[in-house]
Amino acid sequence: xxxxxxxxxxxxxxxxxxxxxxxxxxxxxxxxxxxxxxxxxxxxxxxxxxxxxxxxxxxxxxxxxxxxxxxxxxxxxxxxxxxxxxxxxxxxxxxxxxxxxxxxxxxxx
Amino acid sequence: xxxxxxxxxxxxxxxxxxxxxxxxxxxxxxxxxxxxxxxxxxxxxxxxxxxxxxxxxxxxxxxxxxxxxxxxxxxxxxxxxxxxxxxxxxxxxxxxxxxxxxxxxxxxxxxxx
Numbered sequence: 001x002x003x004x005x006x007x008x009x010x011x012x013x014x015x016x017x018x019x020x021x022x023x024x025x026x027x028x029x030x031x032x033x034x035x036x037x038x039x040x041x042x043x044x045x046x047x048x049x050x051x052x053x054x055x056x057x058x059x060x061x062x063x064x065x066x067x068x069x070x071x072x073x074x075x076x077x078x079x080x081x082x083x084x085x086x087x088x089x090x091x092x093x094x095x096x097x098x099x100x101x102x103x104x105x106x107x108x109x
Numbered sequence: 110x111x112x113x114x115x116x117x118x119x120x121x122x123x124x125x126x127x128x129x130x131x132x133x134x135x136x137x138x139x140x141x142x143x144x145x146x147x148x149x150x151x152x153x154x155x156x157x158x159x160x161x162x163x164x165x166x167x168x169x170x171x172x173x174x175x176x177x178x179x180x181x182x183x184x185x186x187x188x189x190x191x192x193x194x195x196x197x198x199x200x201x202x203x204x205x206x207x208x209x210x211x212x213x214x215x216x217x218x219x220x221x222x
Contacts, residue, residue, distance in 0.1 A: 004151060030207065031209055041216075042199060042213035042215050043199070044213070045211070048209040087152070095206040096154055097152075097211065098151075099152040099153070100151050101149055
């Protein structure tokens, strides 16, 4: 079956670093996506990994290990506006996205 | 219009009624998608369209239908709404099916009583 696992909720402190993990199991693999979703809003694209390794984009970085079926999103220098849900999704062999339930990130001052 | 829009923003509907959720994009994207999002669950694909004139079933298509008469519009119809269809519905689009980003509309919050 197809499955995406990520923690339900995480708490971190403003200015700190947090790593959100995601494990995936899908029928085929065409990339791993991370989206950010603020409460009551639509998901917005953060990153896409299809090759192993780390992709850095400003304060956000995303890592992929295809052999382990594992990814993480790293957020540095946390700001209060980073409080949101972070959605992990794997694109399967039919180019359809299989989504995790999301990780709610709470930032405390 | 800039990007992707959905209407209505929210709706309360009596069970058994027919309802069409509208989705329009002005980016000339070929691929469009309808998802539902429920608390504690990931986004689930209802229907998709790879290009105008074609549609396909996603993970949870029962009770829903779609059409894709042109590139811009991708309406989702609930023929006879049931309470289990209470959800937030997101429409999304991408330049092509295999593209590495999907762009989401603002969502429609639907309550079926």
